[in-house]
Amino acid sequence: MRKVFVDVTAKFTKDGSLLPISFVWEDGVKYEIDRVYERRKAASLKAGGRGQRYRCRVHGKEVYLFLEDGKWFMEA
Helix, strand or coil, rough: CCCCEEEEEEEEEECEEEEEEEEEEECCCEEEECCEEEEEEEEECCCCCEEEEEEEEEEEEEEEEEEEEEEEECCC
C-alpha cells in the first residue's frame, strides 16, 4: 500500500475539534464524508506513518483518513 495525499475540507467544531467534511481523491473526484465515527492517535499499518486517524463513512464504505504533520492522506 502507499500513501495518497488528499485535499481535505474540514471545519472546527464549537468544542475545538477538527472535523473533515470532504476530500478530493488523486483523480480529482470530490467525496463527501457521510459520518466520522472516531478520531484517535494511530498508525497507518498499511502505508506507514502515524498521526490522527479518522474512521469515516463515505458512500456507505468505511475508510480511514489520516492527518500527519499537517498533511492529510489515505491508504491506496
